Amino acid sequence: MRANTWAGRNKVEVRDVPDPKILNSRDAIVRITSTAICGSDLHLVDGYVPTMQDGDVMGHEFMGEVVEVGSGVTADKLRAGDRVVVPFPIACGACAACAAELYSCCENTNPNAGIAEKMFGHPVAGIFGYSHLTGGFAGGQAQYARVPFADVGPLKIESDLTDEQVLFLSDILPTGYMGAEMCDIRPSDVVAVWGAGPVGQFAMDSARVLGAAKVIAIDKEPYRLRMAEEAGHIPINFDDADVRSKLLELTGGRGPDKCIDAVGLEATHGSAHIAAYDRVKQAVRSETERPHALRQAILSCRSGGVVSVIGVYGGLLDKFPAGAWMNRSLTLRTGQCHVQRYMKPLLERIERGEIDSTRIITHTLPLDEAERGFDLFKNKQDNCEKVVLKP
Amino acid sequence: MDLTATTTVRKSASQVYAFWRELENLPTFMAHLEQVRATGDRTSHWVASAPFGKDVAWDAEITDEVPGERIGWRSTGDADVPNAGTVSFVPAPDGVSTEVYVALVYDIPGGSLGKAVAKYFGEEPHQQLDDDLRRFKQVLETGEVVRSDGAPWGKRARKEFPQRPAQPLSDAELTKGAEA
Ligand SMILES: NC(=O)c1ccc[n+]([C@@H]2O[C@H](COP(=O)([O-])OP(=O)(O)OC[C@H]3O[C@@H](n4cnc5c(N)ncnc54)[C@H](O)[C@@H]3O)[C@@H](O)[C@H]2O)c1
Ligand SMILES: [Zn+2]
Ligand SMILES: [Zn+2]
Numbered sequence: 001m002r003a004n005t006w007a008g009r010n011k012v013e014v015r016d017v018p019d020p021k022i023l024n025s026r027d028a029i030v031r032i033t034s035t036a037i038c039g040s041d042l043h044l045v046d047g048y049v050p051t052m053q054d055g056d057v058m059g060h061e062f063m064g065e066v067v068e069v070g071s072g073v074t075a076d077k078l079r080a081g082d083r084v085v086v087p088f089p090i091a092c093g094a095c096a097a098c099a100a101e102l103y104s105c106c107e108n109t110n111p112n113a114g115i116a117e118k119m120f121g122h123p124v125a126g127i128f129g130y131s132h133l134t135g136g137f138a139g140g141q142a143q144y145a146r147v148p149f150a151d152v153g154p155l156k157i158e159s160d161l162t163d164e165q166v167l168f169l170s171d172i173l174p175t176g177y178m179g180a181e182m183c184d185i186r187p188s189d190v191v192a193v194w195g196a197g198p199v200g201q202f203a204m205d206s207a208r209v210l211g212a213a214k215v216i217a218i219d220k221e222p223y224r225l226r227m228a229e230e231a232g233h234i235p236i237n238f239d240d241a242d243v244r245s246k247l248l249e250l251t252g253g254r255g256p257d258k259c260i261d262a263v264g265l266e267a268t269h270g271s272a273h274i275a276a277y278d279r280v281k282q283a284v285r286s287e288t289e290r291p292h293a294l295r296q297a298i299l300s301c302r303s304g305g306v307v308s309v310i311g312v313y314g315g316l317l318d319k320f321p322a323g324a325w326m327n328r329s330l331t332l333r334t335g336q337c338h339v340q341r342y343m344k345p346l347l348e349r350i351e352r353g354e355i356d357s358t359r360i361i362t363h364t365l366p367l368d369e370a371e372r373g374f375d376l377f378k379n380k381q382d383n384c385e386k387v388v389l390k391p
Numbered sequence: 392m393d394l395t396a397t398t399t400v401r402k403s404a405s406q407v408y409a410f411w412r413e414l415e416n417l418p419t420f421m422a423h424l425e426q427v428r429a430t431g432d433r434t435s436h437w438v439a440s441a442p443f444g445k446d447v448a449w450d451a452e453i454t455d456e457v458p459g460e461r462i463g464w465r466s467t468g469d470a471d472v473p474n475a476g477t478v479s480f481v482p483a484p485d486g487v488s489t490e491v492y493v494a495l496v497y498d499i500p501g502g503s504l505g506k507a508v509a510k511y512f513g514e515e516p517h518q519q520l521d522d523d524l525r526r527f528k529q530v531l532e533t534g535e536v537v538r539s540d541g542a543p544w545g546k547r548a549r550k551e552f553p554q555r556p557a558q559p560l561s562d563a564e565l566t567k568g569a570e571a
Contacts, residue, residue, distance in 0.1 A: 005558065020559040023538040053541075055556030072534065094532040096401050096488060108529045111542040112554075114522050126539060129557065136541015136557040146559065148537065 003142035004370035006056040009047040020146035025072030028150030034163035035062035037387045051132040060088035060128040061170040062140030077151040084154035087339035090126035093152035104336035110135040143391040155343040174342035176202025179310040182333040183258035185210040192216040192256035194293035196224035200262035223383040255302040263293035264311025288315030309334035367391040396520040404480040404489040420526035473498040544569035
């Protein structure tokens with residue numbers, strides 16, 4: 001089959017690879033009809049998340065048709081012909097983490113748990129197409145994928161919603177939603193979202209759905225800010241304005257009650273000397289992240305507020321504003337999304353028309369053009385917000 | 392050499408105990424074991440696999456047993472690598488799970504066998520046992536050892552690092568299976 005693979009730092013390549021086969025009894029093989037490129041893929045391609053290997057099949061946002069199930073998957077759960085969206089964390093459904101609906105922390109699905117434990121203190125779940133640290137599972141930017149624990153994760157789509165309407169239930173819609181949910185939003189809340197990428201856009205929409213009074217979008221790409229504005233959110237361009245002052249101005253001097261970091265470890269910074277500091281530290285590996293958005297969110301948040309982090313971090317960061325966090329009673333909440341927890345309720349919101357998940361799609365390309373898709377998305381060319389690939 | 396490791400399994404102590412007491416189950420999750428065969432009520436025959444340098448076999452007997460709580464065993468006769476172990480099963484505070492505590496003692500001989508055994512356990516010998524228990528938990532909670540494209544051969548995962556790419560296996564690789 002054809003699959004988009006990691007081919008070294010800053011390089012992806014669509015190659016011919018073997019078709020996936022059943023390896024565990026609760027596997028299914030899915031013929032992929034739609035898949036997408038995510039901001040997390042950029043961290044992998046840029047080499048910030050370690051343990052990628054040449055030839056790794058990328059991609060963790062995909063859906064399609066079940067073509068085969070293992071002997072351990074009963075027909076009432078899943079059978080050939082079913083149309084499914086596959087959540088990106090692989091979860092067993094039986095461990096204590098799964099019982100607590102902490103699916104991305106599943107204790108059983110990462111064959112490389114020992115390595116993850118060294119890095120993170122405790123292991124994390126397996127994830128499709130997301131380095132060997134999270135298991136070494138082939139991903140979904142491909143014609144077919146093997147889906148372990150197929151009787152637990154995949155969401156069956158039984159209505160005639162289009163792929164485009166439901167594809168993002170695999171990751172970014174639940175992720176944006178979890179970002180907003182972790183904020184415990186009250187009707188009087190002003191919510192500021194750093195990053196107007198696909199995840200940020202869905203965090204903004206979710207904050208509104210959850211009842212926020214006002215939602216602010218922070219980015220530097222005018223077209224992404226325009227997209228947020230068209231959806232009813234208030235834009236701040238950090239290249240043109242001092243973000244903290246602008247936030248004070250928009251909140252009567254209080255600062256946003258809730259702040260969401262939807263940027264992660266590759267944030268860029270308007271201020272050259274701070275950016276240079278992190279670049280140097282990152283280059284000598286004494287810091288792995290560039291946490292500008294996170295720092296700014298902590299400093300900007302109103303006292304007693306919540307800083308909700310859905311942007312991905314992989315290692316160590318510097319100059320964490322612990323003083324602001326501690327002295328002003330801020331709550332920091334975070335996580336890889338527990339997608340399985342949100343798929344059904346969000347599908348219902350899509351069916352009721354409360355969330356339009358298609359509004360962020362700017363490019364649809366054949367899988368064979370994945371490399372161009374990565375280029376457009378990473379370099380913000382041609383007003384690219386989200387790329388859907390068709391195998 | 393003394394090794395200890397612990398894990399928590401989301402099953403009752405009697406279930407977790409019963410699985411371990413069925414000694415034939417041990418090779419499904421313990422990387423170095425090829426086979427364990429019960430030879431009597433409390434006696435058994437153990438075969439360790441090639442990574443030990445050569446196949447090593449020994450007899451063992453259960454020396455201490457409290458159903459649902461504890462099993463203790465030791466090798467008998469003139470085992471190449473005399474060893475003993477205990478495993479205890481303690482109900483966890485959540486009222487559902489069981490804490491599993493394992494302690495193993497190996498009497499590592501001199502000579503080439505001793506060297507092979509030391510090499511096998513490497514610089515962080517407890518990791519082997521940690522991984523064994525991780526798989527023990529997988530088998531009990533999910534039914535089998537989880538495989539990925541990068542680590543397709545179950546209990547050999549750590550030996551496979553750096554791994555094959557996270558890319559589906561070819562038919563030839565699948566037929567051939569794991570390298571010994
Ligand atoms: N927690 C999860 O489960 C989960 C799931 C999916 C994605 N993610 C992460 O979410 C983040 C966003 O994903 P995406 O697909 O939207 O990626 P993206 O790269 O398209 O979006 C990031 C946006 O942040 C903007 N940005 C950069 N520096 C900034 C700064 N200092 N302040 C404000 N904005 C800044 C960029 O211009 C870009 O528009 C990534 O880190 C991704 O890995 C997390
Ligand atoms: Zn993603
Ligand atoms: Zn689990």
